[in-house]
Amino acid sequence: MLLNDRKFKILQAIVNDYIETAEPIGSRTIAKKYSLGISSATIRNEMSDLEDMGLIGQLHTSSGRVPSEKGYRFYVDSMMKSRALSVDEALFLQRMIIDNIGHAEYMIQETAKALSRLTNYPAIVSEPFLKKTTIKHIQLVPLDEKSLLLVLVTDTKTVKNQIVNLPSDTRSSGAPGYETLTRLSAILNRHIAGKSIRDISRDIIDKMLAQFAENAHVLMPVLGIIADMIKAEDDVRVYTSGIKNILAFPEFAEKSKAEAIFHALEDRESLFAILDQGRANFARHQANASREGIQIIIGAENTLDLLKACSLIKANYTIDNGTGCIALIGPMRMDYTQAVSVLSGILQNMQQVIEALGLRNEVQNQ
Amino acid sequence: MLLNDRKFKILQAIVNDYIETAEPIGSRTIAKKYSLGISSATIRNEMSDLEDMGLIGQLHTSSGRVPSEKGYRFYVDSMMKSRALSVDEALFLQRMIIDNIGHAEYMIQETAKALSRLTNYPAIVSEPFLKKTTIKHIQLVPLDEKSLLLVLVTDTKTVKNQIVNLPSDTRSSGAPGYETLTRLSAILNRHIAGKSIRDISRDIIDKMLAQFAENAHVLMPVLGIIADMIKAEDDVRVYTSGIKNILAFPEFAEKSKAEAIFHALEDRESLFAILDQGRANFARHQANASREGIQIIIGAENTLDLLKACSLIKANYTIDNGTGCIALIGPMRMDYTQAVSVLSGILQNMQQVIEALGLRNEVQNQ
DNA sequence: GTTAGCACTCGTCGGTGTCGAGTGCTAACG
């Protein structure tokens, strides 16, 4: 699509103004507000052309013009200026890096919070989808007579723990003591560290049972819980933040619309559906792929009916054996410039934290 | 306050109807809808009396009547029937108990979810406020050359873990190995298990330093992190669920009101302020104390301006060395009967989970 | 090609009238 310079400027004025005010904008207003050096009548003619091209539209005859989806698409692809982060934003992100180092578990939640806080749009962040979690280290810790604590470190340095309740009908009175547990931990590590849950064969279990000797009754509950924990680890979680921000947008003034979105953003399944739909569109709009992999999906480009009136800005991030997703939702007239710059800032931020945590390349050679 | 039987029934009809419909109700409607066997004119006379007593009011002359705060108070104190849980509700709670056994950490979040799900009111649940967390067990787990994992079990069986990054300028190359860490863990346990962070004296640290010998450089980072973790443990967290439900109430139709509540329910500080205000009111309305310690705070009885138009139903729950709080928020015309029965069901539920986790009396004698 | 002018459209806003639900008061009834 090719636009002459004047049409370009007028379209830009319309989109910017609408992003800011959410009101249809007329020719006279453009002439007054933006000094383009042409009269409102000329602008009217140009606007008429832009409407013919499908870039703008009007809600009814004789209201001002509003960008169409195609108009937003054009704006995003061709006239959006990339903006550097403001000092405040950059400082905020810096602080976040510092706070998060050493807290891999919270980083993802914090990222969602930061995103919505900086942009005032609802944010969604999913944990990385890992191909196959492997066990890095196991430790049994004594608790009391009837139970012990199982601590599990996975190859992503995620740490899980759970209480193991021992069967009460065991011969030996009570749980094994500290020294015994240390010995049992060593046996467990020798046999299953570095393996995924599928790799634990009957053969290995038998060997361990033999070595556990009089403590054999401890092994099965422990293995069962390890399996559960690894399964839970393979379950990707999603976090949202700033959902209430949608109340501030006039396009969601009707409570029913706001409620529909609220509902979707509280439900795990629909969150995944939202994040997932990017894939189909990715090929279609190559222009965005260039922007550090940040995708912008506008209005009806969304495959979910629920989002037909919204825009979605999303990107993937990578931890060496999996990728997660991070996204912002807003009305179609969202401030793409700001949202994209913040999102790309956060992506860099996450990368730094991930590197600081040493998750990058050292995991395989444990 | 004494009401004759007819006034009693009329007031009950007004409150019930208003809870259900959120519309002012007139004498004719009462006569038709509730078969009290008296005419609308008689009802008008009685309503006039009820208004003089301050139990009901009207928004403007010639609109129907609406319960006043005093009216709700009377309703809650004298005419609310206690209702048994429905089969569905009971089953839902049963399931929750099963799911939560062994997951002390999630129980509180799950409780908030269950509350809001069963009542359709926003729920707030705070973690127990513990007087002084003590260390029950410490375990050091090897991770890699530069770091190790510290696992801490406290007297509430909460388990925390954090990665300890060792100073890189240490003489000995890399972190201690598995056997060494096991030995160091034993030293730590011998000296500080059963103590709170304040009890760890300079003297104890010196002794441990001596025993750590060539691994002394590991001790200080570890102790620093233990202090942080205990401090974080003493920080009570609060969870909310179902905030979006307020959108369904006509009294929050104006977005600005809904937004104010949203804001308060997303902010930790104001959540505590909400939960805290019960104390002052507790003495005032003894009548409620009888209902298993469930308090009902209506409208202006709230000390927070924000809640002057709301009601709050709250209760405390106890784990042996601390108490937490659990609450529901709704419009003044909330369905007190249902809310109270669900809340009391959940309280019993929590008690069962707590007992199943063995947190009750066995903790002290570790 | 640009602009001024004009007729036309349509949503918004204030004013007006009607309708219905509600009330209080009074008088009649058992």
Place this chain on the structure above:
DNA sequence: CGTTAGCACTCGACACCGACGAGTGCTAAC
């Protein structure tokens, strides 16, 4: 004396109307 029917009155909700203004398209003149 308590209860009820009837009546006048109040007031919000709603529909209707006209004025106003922001906006458009079209045409003619510059």
